[in-house]
Amino acid sequence: MHAVDREEHNREVKRKILDAAREVLLADGVDGFSMRKLGAKIGYTATGIYHHFADKQGVLKALLDADFKAFRAGLGRIGKIDDPIERLRKMGIAYVEFASAHQDHYRLLFMTPQLKQVDGEITCGDPAEDAYAFLRETVTEALAAGAFRPEFKDADELSQIIWGGVHGLVSLHIAKANDPWVPWKPLKATFRRMNDALIRGLTVAE
Amino acid sequence: MHAVDREEHNREVKRKILDAAREVLLADGVDGFSMRKLGAKIGYTATGIYHHFADKQGVLKALLDADFKAFRAGLGRIGKIDDPIERLRKMGIAYVEFASAHQDHYRLLFMTPQLKQVDGEITCGDPAEDAYAFLRETVTEALAAGAFRPEFKDADELSQIIWGGVHGLVSLHIAKANDPWVPWKPLKATFRRMNDALIRGLTVAE
DNA sequence: TTGACCAACCTAACACTGTTAGGTATCGTT
DNA sequence: AACGATACCTAACAGTGTTAGGTTGGTCAA
Secondary structure (H helix, E strand, O other), rough: OOOOHHHHHHHHHHHHHHHHOOOOOOOHHOOOOOOOHHHHOOOOOHHOOOOOOOOEEEEEHHHHHHHHHHHHHHHHHOOOOHHHHHHHHHHHHHHHHHHHHHHHHHHHHEEEEEOOOOOOOOOOHHHHHHHEEEEEEHHHHHOOOOOOOOOOHHHHHHHHHHHHHHHHHHHHHHOOOOOOOOOOOHHHHHHHHHHHHHHHEEEEEO | OOOHHHHHHHHHHHHHHHHHHHHHHHHOEEEEEOOHHHHHHOOOOOHHOOOOOOOHHHHHHHHHHHHHHHHHHHHHHHHHOOOOHHHHHHHHHHHHHHHOOOOOHHHHHHOOOOOOOOOOOOOOOHHHHHHHHHHHHHHHHHHHOOOOOOOOOOOOOHHHHHHHHHHHHHHHHHOOOOOOOOOOHHHHHHHHHHHHHHHHHHOOOO
């Protein structure tokens, strides 16, 4: 009977840890994120956290999973658009919007190697993996509709080209935002024009 | 008279440090790079290095500058191609080749925020800055030749779109190379097709 | 030649980091 | 009421970048 209370409590603590982690990440950035700081934020020592998460990467992975899942859900809403090419265009824009709103999340997710799998949890599928699958699915649909130029036949190749295009501008902005020697144009506007250009170059003129 | 010997010696030591740094970086990656390890490689303690470089970032910046300068020189050789659009295409390919040959360098240069300026040295201009300027220059030339679609008028915007496209695929490959859930297509081939598509989307059909 | 200086290194230490071993107290169950 | 697990703790290890302060030896002016 009261065993459920304990489970309840653990869920609550886990949630509190993730909330604190989000705060620390936002306040101190990826590099300033430490287990001791995280623990202090909820009145724990650093080691206390290890009872709820395997290690530092486990915490971060869980946080990223949770938050990226929201983005993935947002992508789903786009799924209603009929024209797959138009859907791709909108997906790109949503992607950029998510990335620039959660720069530290994005940096950890897509600009840092070796954020290894956390296999303890239920994990219910990596949301990033799922997002790639969603992109690939849309590409496949567009492929079937004959929307792409005839030299493009491979869904993975196309997906990676499109993903690469989106990711490039975003990650450069995140990494090099403060470099004085590049006069950055507004990210979203620039991306929209790049997106259009890339899609135009991939598809057949109608 | 002997003062030059000392200068000579310091230059020599500095060179040895950078050589060792290159080795450590290649062997242990960015994360495994430590001052103590670097010192040990040339029979110094970690602190000994601080007599030749301001701090860890200073060492890395100097190493990156030196090695990236070679790439920049390679870009210069491309400068001979007459058609600016064709030159852009070749520059992209050279960029990808450099990046995939020096992944750790690339990661530090373009995927890591805040590799702050080292202002002590002669620095003779950031080679990365110079590379961007070189790209911009070529774009300006193509712009003047009327090669781009009429809606593209801004050299910085165009430069950033092109740079973003190149950088995207490369950096995704570096960051997510070992992710099992994305069946990576060969980088160089995929890039070539993306490059073509993007250029096609940016330029007027001839 | 001697005295002073200064460059180039060193050791020791500080304040951090992630992580583990092992102790303690509280709580649910029997 | 006694047991045992759970949820936390303290202490410690091995590592990090960096600084303060010492030591040694070569350079240079008197």
